[in-house]
Amino acid sequence: MSLAALAHTVAEFARARDVTLARIPIGWPGTACRFEHPLDYLGKDGGGAVGTGPGHTIGSALALKGSGRLVVGVVGDGDFLMGVNALWTAAHLELPVILIVANNGGYYNDVRHQERVAAERGRPIENKWIGQELGQPTPDIVALARAQGFDGEGPVRARIDLVAALDRAEACFLSGGQYVIDVRSAAIESRFWERRSIPLRRSNWPTAIGRSTARSNKRGHDRLHRIVAASFEAP
Ligand SMILES: Cc1ncc(C[n+]2csc(CCOP(=O)(O)OP(=O)(O)O)c2C)c(N)n1
């Protein structure tokens, strides 16, 4: 499902309950952000460091334990994988928590960065996914969570299945447990990652990338030189 579908399903779930959204990922639509109580959403972390999502969610679960609030964190798959060891703390301290992984199969934000930088520097845009894909094999999110004491399910692909999964997550939470739901974005299996049809043979990458990097470094250096020079000339 799309992130918008995920967000609106979670928003509907939250509207009917006292949910605290401890975390939402980049790209969460504003239309799914109707917050009425100070504890409905805890806000964004200052630094934007990938890997903090699980820890922040579980810290919120610690603070809100016994408050009657259902603590839910929605994190990217990259964020989840970089901070996955925080889950053990929640299981160890018996902190009820629900973690939803918006799983698009990689560090998508940086694919977009690489696309922009490639365009700017005249490098092959088709290579934007390299180093950003979390596939082949796709990490088993639920197994990683189970290994640390969580319950969970997934991959969940349809909205109706997410509604049912959230009900099971709530039951787990109310009995004092920890639950993860691996929600797969449509992109992971189709449109986006398949664009990685590289016009180069694997054996050619380093040379071709190296050559274009050298060219763009030269251009980048000249441009930087002009900018720095102009800043000194300014009155
Ligand atoms: C520690 C750290 N490393 C790298 C980055 C750069 N960065 C920002 S968003 C992002 C991708 C995060 O992936 P994911 O959580 O799966 O979210 P997606 O962009 O795929 O929705 C990266 C690598 C960062 N902000 N912090």
Ligand SMILES: [Mg+2]
């Ligand atoms: Mg991702």
